[in-house]
Structures are given as structure tokens and as C-alpha cells.
Amino acid sequence: MDTTYERDLQHAARLAQDYLAHVPDMPVFPSAEALAGLSDFDEPMPTHGISAENTLDLLHRVGSPATAVTTGSRYFGFVVGGALPATVAANWIATAWDQSPSSEMNSPTGVKLESVAGSWLVDLFGLPEATGVGMTTGATMANFTGLAAARTALLSRAGWNVEEQGLYGAPEIKVVVSEEVHVTVEKALSMLGFGKHRVVRVPTDANGAMIFDELPELDALTLVCTQAGNVNTGAIDPIGEIAREAEKVGAWVHVDGAFGIWAKLLESHQHYFTGIELAHSFATDAHKWLNTPYDCGIVLCRDASVLHQAMATTAPYFRADGQNAPKDMVPEFSRRARGVEVWAALRTLGRSGVAEMIERCCAHARRFAEGLRTIGFEVLNDVMLNQVVATIGSAEELAAIRAHVEASGECWFGPTVWKGRHAIRISVSSWRTTEADVDRSLKAIEAAKRAVLG
Numbered sequence: 001m002d003t004t005y006e007r008d009l010q011h012a013a014r015l016a017q018d019y020l021a022h023v024p025d026m027p028v029f030p031s032a033e034a035l036a037g038l039s040d041f042d043e044p045m046p047t048h049g050i051s052a053e054n055t056l057d058l059l060h061r062v063g064s065p066a067t068a069v070t071t072g073s074r075y076f077g078f079v080v081g082g083a084l085p086a087t088v089a090a091n092w093i094a095t096a097w098d099q100s101p102s103s104e105m106n107s108p109t110g111v112k113l114e115s116v117a118g119s120w121l122v123d124l125f126g127l128p129e130a131t132g133v134g135m136t137t138g139a140t141m142a143n144f145t146g147l148a149a150a151r152t153a154l155l156s157r158a159g160w161n162v163e164e165q166g167l168y169g170a171p172e173i174k175v176v177v178s179e180e181v182h183v184t185v186e187k188a189l190s191m192l193g194f195g196k197h198r199v200v201r202v203p204t205d206a207n208g209a210m211i212f213d214e215l216p217e218l219d220a221l222t223l224v225c226t227q228a229g230n231v232n233t234g235a236i237d238p239i240g241e242i243a244r245e246a247e248k249v250g251a252w253v254h255v256d257g258a259f260g261i262w263a264k265l266l267e268s269h270q271h272y273f274t275g276i277e278l279a280h281s282f283a284t285d286a287h288k289w290l291n292t293p294y295d296c297g298i299v300l301c302r303d304a305s306v307l308h309q310a311m312a313t314t315a316p317y318f319r320a321d322g323q324n325a326p327k328d329m330v331p332e333f334s335r336r337a338r339g340v341e342v343w344a345a346l347r348t349l350g351r352s353g354v355a356e357m358i359e360r361c362c363a364h365a366r367r368f369a370e371g372l373r374t375i376g377f378e379v380l381n382d383v384m385l386n387q388v389v390a391t392i393g394s395a396e397e398l399a400a401i402r403a404h405v406e407a408s409g410e411c412w413f414g415p416t417v418w419k420g421r422h423a424i425r426i427s428v429s430s431w432r433t434t435e436a437d438v439d440r441s442l443k444a445i446e447a448a449k450r451a452v453l454g
């Protein structure tokens with residue numbers, strides 16, 4: 001028996017466990033010393049190989065202290081999320097398998113788990129059973145894939161085969177976005193040949209949701225990009241209303257629901273999502289609010305055949321068995337078996353466990369907002385999800401407060417500008433965060449405020 005795997009994996013497990021054991025006490029953002037230590041990686045590529053043990057030790061000694069502790073309970077930057085223990089463990093097994101689930105020919109298990117996880121997600125989000133699902137690197141590529149399906153559908157109905165003929169000379173598609181469109185949707189639009197700026201921008205309300213009455217006229221060559229979960233405020237566009245309007249003329253509605261769509265599981269949030277199943281394509285992430293390890297995005301397309309048409313590849317060495325093989329539903333051909341962790345998360349949490357995790361994060365965000373107001377901050381958003389945008393003092397003072405909190409190592413959150421005002425942005429997306437974490441973070445923010453503003 002080859003004992004190399006056993007030796008290296010046990011060593012890695014020890015080091016990873018050592019890391020995880022230290023997570024609660026680590027500074028949430030690495031110290032200057034730890035960051036300077038990264039230069040230890042700057043060695044010339046060795047002529048002769050160095051042992052795995054030595055390599056893993058270096059990884060842990062230098063790499064671990066310089067991580068942003070996103071897997072801990074007090075990282076509130078961007079919308080990152082932690083990683084549930086069961087998903088990290090499942091990921092280790094999947095890595096040992098080393099599967100690329102292009103089709104059942106190279107990974108029966110990978111394809112099966114992706115298909116099971118996909119159908120559970122369709123059910124969870126209340127979408128029609130026949131909805132097509134694909135797993136991508138993240139919501140950026142899920143947006144790209146959903147928008148590619150939109151391009152295929154709209155143009156093929158106009159008698160144009162974009163896969164074969166490209167975009168030169170094609171009927172023109174009118175792209176409608178919110179003025180709060182996420183930068184990655186713009187990137188996807190640019191990669192698809194639509195152009196970031198060749199779009200109609202719809203004004204938004206005070207919380208950043210599209211104003212329905214400001215929608216331009218839609219037609220059968222219109223693509224509307226909506227959003228469930230504004231990256232600053234959490235705001236959700238009136239997607240159902242827009243989709244009903246689109247239905248009348250045959251326009252396509254895409255939903256960027258990177259994190260916000262998970263709130264659909266909450267009874268309290270149903271009204272935001274009424275009619276959302278009428279939208280045509282959806283993008284979301286598992287690595288954010290579902291708390292699977294990086295990376296995993298998910299594209300869902302009500303008409304699976306359109307997604308297939310946009311993404312399909314044929315080669316003589318693949319069986320053409322009429323199945324929606326993963327390689328025919330997303331841009332990537334070879335890739336890791338992402339469905340494993342999604343399946344593990346959904347199976348270990350169950351429907352109620354996922355909903356509880358989402359609700360808990362929203363409750364913590366409300367607690368943050370309340371606490372911030374108490375210590376003199378102005379909360380700028382309607383805290384209807386897991387996002388809090390707040391401000392105090394001048395832009396310079398706010399930056400100093402943020403730097404002070406970062407240096408304390410107690411918690412971490414980023415800066416933003418909301419409706420022209422400099423602010424801090426807090427996202428509660430980790431399964432691990434508790435009320436005590438929120439209170440401890442508020443204390444650190446208050447201390448920083450006192451140090452800067454007196």
C-alpha cells in the first residue's frame with residue numbers, strides 16, 4: 001500500500017486543525033508582521049523537489065497567520081461567508097477523489113451529487129421542477145451563464161443563431177439594468193459583447209431597489225437584469241412585478257441573487273419574492289450565504305434547453321445521450337466537483353437549518369444596526385437583510401475608525417460609498433457569528449470611535 005497519501009494527509013489535517021483551533025483568537029485581519037512574513041514565500045523555484053512535509057509546514061507557518069480570518073465569526077467584509085465543518089470535510093474527500101464532473105463518463109458520483117444538490121436548490125427556491133442548473137466558480141460566472149442563455153433565447157426567437165453567427169449583424173438587444181447593478185453583471189455584459197455602457201439604467205429608491213415605474217418599454221428583444229440583494233443594503237428589486245410585465249411582451253428577466261435570494265426561505269421575506277418564479281434565469285452563490293468553501297456559484301435557468309443551447313459542446317469522445325451533462329450547462333469543461341459541498345451543506349442543515357442560518361444572520365445585522373445607532377452612528381440603509389451601511393464623522397475620520405478596528409484584530413468590515421456618502425459596510429454571512437460576536441465587535445467599534453472622535 002502507498003502510504004504517501006496517508007502521511008501527507010494526516011500531516012495536513014493536523015496543521016489545518018491547528019489553524020482552526022487558533023481561529024477564535026487570531027486577529028481577524030493579519031498583523032503587519034504576518035503580512036511581512038509572506039516574503040518567505042519569495043524563494044527561487046527549487047531545482048530539486050523539497051519534501052511535502054517541509055512544504056506543508058511552510059504553508060502553515062507563513063500562510064496561515066497571513067489569512068484574513070473569514071472562516072471565523074467576526075469577519076464582516078464584503079459578503080464572504082464561512083465554511084460549515086461538514087462542507088470542509090466533504091471538500092477533503094472530494095479532493096481525494098479528484099473528480100472533474102464534465103459528464104458521467106468521467107465522474108458518475110460528481111455528476112450525481114451535482115444533480116441532487118441542483119434539484120434540492122430548485123425546490124428550495126420554489127422554481128419549476130424542470131429548471132436547469134449549473135455550477136460555476138461564483139456568481140460572476142453564474143451571471144455570465146444566465147445572461148448568455150438570455151442572449152441565446154432572445155436572438156434565436158428573432159431568427160438568429162448567436163452560437164454560430166456571433167453578434168456582428170445580429171438584431172440589437174436592449175439591455176436594462178438598475179443604476180445599482182453589481183459590477184460583475186457589468187463585467188458579464190461586457191464579456192458577452194453587450195457592453196457595460198450600452199445599457200438603460202433604471203433609477204432606484206432610497207434603499208437601492210429598482211423603481212418599477214421607471215422601467216423603459218420592454219419588448220421581445222429586451223433583457224432586464226434585476227437584483228435580489230444589493231451588495232450594500234440588501235435591497236431586492238420588484239422582480240415579480242418586472243417579470244409579469246416582461247411576460248406580456250416576451251422580454252427576458254435575469255436575477256442576480258448572489259446572496260439575497262437565500263432570504264426567500266424566510267416566511268418574513270416572502271413578499272419580496274412574489275412572482276420571482278416568472279423570471280427566466282438566476283445566479284447565486286453557495287460560497288457566500290450557504291457557507292460552503294470557495295468556490296461555488298450556481299446558475300438556474302427555467303428553460304434548461306436554452307442553457308444547454310448556449311453552453312453545449314460536442315466531441316466524438318463524448319457520448320451524446322441526451323442528458324444535460326454539466327459540461328453542457330456552464331462555461332467550464334474541466335473543473336472540480338462543486339456539487340459535493342452544496343449537497344453536504346443542504347443535507348446536514350436541512351431546509352430548516354438553512355433558513356435558521358439565514359434568519360440568524362439577519363437578526364445579527366439588526367442587532368448591529370441598533371448597537372451602531374446607540375454609539376452615535378447613522379444607519380443609512382433599511383436593514384431588511386444581512387447588510388448594514390452606517391456612517392459617522394467625516395470621510396477621513398471614518399477611515400481612521402476603520403483602521404483602528406482593523407488594527408485591534410477584533411473584527412473586520414470594509415468601506416463603501418452609499419448614495420454619495422462615505423460609510424462602513426457590514427455583512428453578517430457566517431454560520432458562526434453569535435450575538436456575543438456582534439456585541440464584542442460593537443465594543444471594538446465604540447473604542448475606535450472614542451479614539452478618533454474623542
Ligand SMILES: *Cc1c(COP(=O)(O)O)cnc(C)c1O
Nearest residue numbers: 138139140182184231256258285
Ligand atoms: C458577490 C456578488 C456577485 C459576484 O459573485 P462572486 O461569487 O464573487 O463571483 C454578484 N452579485 C452580487 C449581488 C454579489 O453580492
